[in-house]
Amino acid sequence: MAPQLDSYFKQVDSLSDHFIERLRKAVAIPSVSSEDERRPDVVKMGEFLAEQLKALGASVELRPLGKQPHKEHLDLPPVVIARYGSDSNKRTILVYGHYDVQPALKEDGWATDPFTLTVDDKDRMYGRGSTDDKGPVLGWLNAIEAHQKAGVDFPVNLLMCFEGMEEYGSEGLDDFIKDEADKYFKDADAVCISDNYWLGTEKPCLTYGLRGCNYYSIEVSGPGQDLHSGVFGGTAHEPMTDLVRVMSTLVDSSGKILIPGIAELVAPLTDEEKSLYGDIAFTMDNLYESLGSQTSLFDNKERTLMGRWRYPSLSIHGIEGAYSAPGAKTVIPAKVIGKVSIRTVPNMESADVNKLVYDHVNGEFAKLKSKNKLTVSCQHDGKWWVASPKHWNFTAAGKAVEHVWGVKPDLTREGGSIPVTLTFEQATGKNVLLLPMGSSTDAAHSINEKLDKKNYIEGIKLLGAYLHYVAEEPMKEG
């Protein structure tokens, strides 16, 4: 295997500019799934991927997912499914990624245009989607191309599933995966997802757990239209006042969730689990670097990791309809919608969490005795996932990491969510591995998202090497 991998690695290095150009083209398509007016761009990004895959000789389908729930005027973007190779003597690996991105505006504070890939003097490649998740998705395509150009046999059959709604809760994909588990995906021997990040900037990791995410809208309305605060202030119940008072009862400044009953749903910490945290290569300085400040909730590494991996958290994201522009407009907004999410962990069931949230929010609003109207709803939910890393899929990935990066990876969990991970595991019955490409400082979802050129290029080598080690692993149960 070593000479084959050497040729492959050399080819990746010599194609690096071409691979960066491919990422530049992808970043230039503003495929923001949460903004209705960007839907054509999300579709364009799916088509871009499909064209690139066809040019590489893969068989590709763009599968429609129907209308978007609660937004029937919008078609969901298609799922891009593809197959490269169908040799019955080879293993088949199913890879998943997403081609949609989080919103991004230059005015949010980006130093460069978010949809123009900009490489700085330290080889950091800035652009929305660079690390989440266009870089890793293109990593699979680049791995195919580098094998072809190096004349190295592709070691496995590759099934691909790339969706365009991950950042909006993977609408429609669960049913699609369940339907295709015994059809398009039936040959899969294992699943690999590259859509999370290292804990720091130096040490790679393999990930075996994710938190879930329940995303809520809390809408408060009353007046028929926005009002002049000089004329109507002191005469009408104000929706914004009600909303901020209700939202202030959800979480305290130390991150403690104040909704009664939530803490009781969380699986207790065992001694065995507690002993895992000490060995993880992570320091408070790693956290401060990626945080961009020292405003941590906890001062020690173990509790910080637990806060990210194994305890729930509640975040307040924003208020739709609130006046947020610079200046001093004296308006009373007529309708405001608070956006709040809870990251869920074992053993929190989504329906139980929703009931606790609805009861609490409605109860707190009732206490205000306001004549306004409040409605609270769950916009989308995605399940948490924890798997066993004792599987040949992880063993192969561990060997690949050692080969490419010269170090054994840490086994980590992740605080973010990839809603379909559990669905892939349950529907295919196969092991799922998370194999991250980017690092802790990549600022996914934030301003100035980036992927280091080194992580991209070595990451492409890693994905290819992983497939070679998969091909070598003896087949065991699962």
Ligand SMILES: C[C@H](N)C(=O)N[C@@H](Cc1c[nH]cn1)C(=O)O
């Ligand atoms: C970890 C992954 N790259 C990611 O960013 N996932 C999103 C998915 C999401 C969006 N709404 C709910 N889940 C995340 O963790 O926010």
Ligand SMILES: [Zn+2]
């Ligand atoms: Zn992602």
Ligand SMILES: [Zn+2]
């Ligand atoms: Zn994301």
